[in-house]
Structures are given as structure tokens and as C-alpha cells.
Amino acid sequence: MTNSNPLSRGRNLATKTYYELFPETLKAGPPPAGTFHVDSRALRGEFLQLQAVSHPDRHAASAKGAAEAESAQINEAYSVLQNSLARAQYLLSLKGINVTADDMATPEPELLMEVMEVMEEIDETDSQDDLEKLRSVNSHKIKRSEDILEQAFGRDDWEDARRETIRLKYWTNIKNRINDLEYSGNAGEPRKCEDI
Structure with a gap:
């Protein structure tokens, strides 16, 4: 890596995307x-x-404020x-689409039913083996969503x-x-509705 300090390269961090803060790893930038x-x-x-380069402790007192801001933005981006x-969610926000707001994140009824059924299965499970099976199925769903997102953002x-x-x-x-549940060892313990 040549000069890895974003500020020393004359960058205005406030106007850069998170992708631009990691030029070695994310050379091509965000999708598409x-x-x-x-x-x-x-x-x-x-x-x-x-x-290591931007940590506030590595800078003179006069530059600590800028270094702290830089370090915080790098942490957030990472x-x-x-x-x-x-x-x-971040990529969508770059296009003005906020899926963290409740009115924009309304799921399809079929999805909500599926999620409620899975949550019920989780609540009713009483063994780590059953919990592991549910985890495996859900991991495949996450991977599939990530692959669909790769395609959607790409086009x-x-x-x-x-x-x-x-x-x-x-x-x-x-x-x-x-x-x-796995961490607490309470497979089968009731959950609150807001966990969904």
C-alpha cells in the first residue's frame, strides 16, 4: 500500500463514499x-x-481532532x-432509498408469514441440534439473498x-x-414480538 492515510492524500472524507475509503480492497467502487x-x-x-496511520495517538495535538474524525469515519465505513x-442498506441510501424506515421496509405478506413460522419453530425448539438445523436453513437464505443482491446491484x-x-x-x-438462544442456552424460551 503506498500512502494509506486518506487525509494525507488530500481527501475530504465527508464527500467520499465508504467504498472510496478502502481504495485497495474496493478498487472498482460500489456496484454496478x-x-x-x-x-x-x-x-x-x-x-x-x-x-494504524490515522489513529489520533499518532498525531500532534493540533491534528488530533481531524485524526479522531477520520478514525471514526473509517470505523463506521468498515x-x-x-x-x-x-x-x-448503505448502497440503497446512496440512491435516496431508505429501507430502515418502517414505511419503506414493509415486507410482502408471504415473507412475513414465513418469518413468523420460522420464529415459532425457533421458540418451540428444545435442542441444539434442532437449532442448528434452523441455522443451516437460514444461512442458505442469507447466502441466496446476498447473491440476489449481487445481481440486482450489478444491473x-x-x-x-x-x-x-x-x-x-x-x-x-x-x-x-x-x-x-444458542449463546444463552435457552432454546425454546419464549421471545417477545418485537424480536421479529
């Missing part, structure tokens, strides 16, 4: 020029290099780009990307619910 899928290992490596749901199909991002949000909620 670049891909939706991200090499997480390369992204992590570049993140660590950028943080957090978004390494997570497929956050990355999809500039923002409506398909919006719809699939909503689906991915629900599969991610299911994944988190399974992880919570």
Missing part, C-alpha cells in the same frame, strides 16, 4: 462498477492499515462494509435490491435470534 460481495479478509487488512445487510435494479434487502433484514433477525 464494483461488486456487492466484499473480500472480508482484505477489507479487514486495509482497515487495520488505515487505522462496520457497514463488512456486514452484508448494512452494506445493502442497477434498485427496486429488486430494495425488496431483497428487506428479505435479508428478516433472515438476519432470525440469525440473531438463533445466536441469542
Whole structure:
């Protein structure tokens, strides 16, 4: 990596996309020029290099404020780009599409029924084996959504990307619910409706 400090290259971080903050890993930029899928290992490596250079402790007192802002933006960009749901939501936001707002993220009735059925199965499971089966099925759904998003973003199909991002949000909620149960060891414990 040549000069990995974004500010030292004369960049105005406030006007750059998260993709532009990682020029080595994401050379082509966001889709459709670049891909939706991200090499997480390369992204992590570049993140660590950028943080090593931009960390506020490495700067004089007069530059600490700018270094803190730079470091915070690099952290935020990394957090978004390494997570497929956050990355999809971010890409849509670049086009003015907000799928985090309730009115824009209304799922199709069939999807909502499917999610409710899976949540019910999770609640009724009483073994780690059953939980693992549900995790495996859900992991395939997440992978499928990520592949559909790759195609939708690649062809500039923002409506398909919006719809699939909503689906991915629900599969991610299911994944988190399974992880919570597994971590707590409470497979079969009742959940709250807002967990959906």
C-alpha cells in the first residue's frame, strides 16, 4: 500500500463514499462498477492499515481532532462494509432509498408469514441440534439473498435490491435470534414480538 492515510492524500472524507475509503480492497467502487460481495479478509487488512496511520495517538495535538474524525469515519465505513445487510442498506441510501424506515421496509405478506413460522419453530425448539438445523436453513437464505443482491446491484435494479434487502433484514433477525438462544442456552424460551 503506498500512502494509506486518506487525509494525507488530500481527501475530504465527508464527500467520499465508504467504498472510496478502502481504495485497495474496493478498487472498482460500489456496484454496478464494483461488486456487492466484499473480500472480508482484505477489507479487514486495509482497515487495520488505515487505522494504524490515522489513529489520533499518532498525531500532534493540533491534528488530533481531524485524526479522531477520520478514525471514526473509517470505523463506521468498515462496520457497514463488512456486514452484508448494512452494506445493502448503505448502497440503497446512496440512491435516496431508505429501507430502515418502517414505511419503506414493509415486507410482502408471504415473507412475513414465513418469518413468523420460522420464529415459532425457533421458540418451540428444545435442542441444539434442532437449532442448528434452523441455522443451516437460514444461512442458505442469507447466502441466496446476498447473491440476489449481487445481481440486482450489478444491473442497477434498485427496486429488486430494495425488496431483497428487506428479505435479508428478516433472515438476519432470525440469525440473531438463533445466536441469542444458542449463546444463552435457552432454546425454546419464549421471545417477545418485537424480536421479529
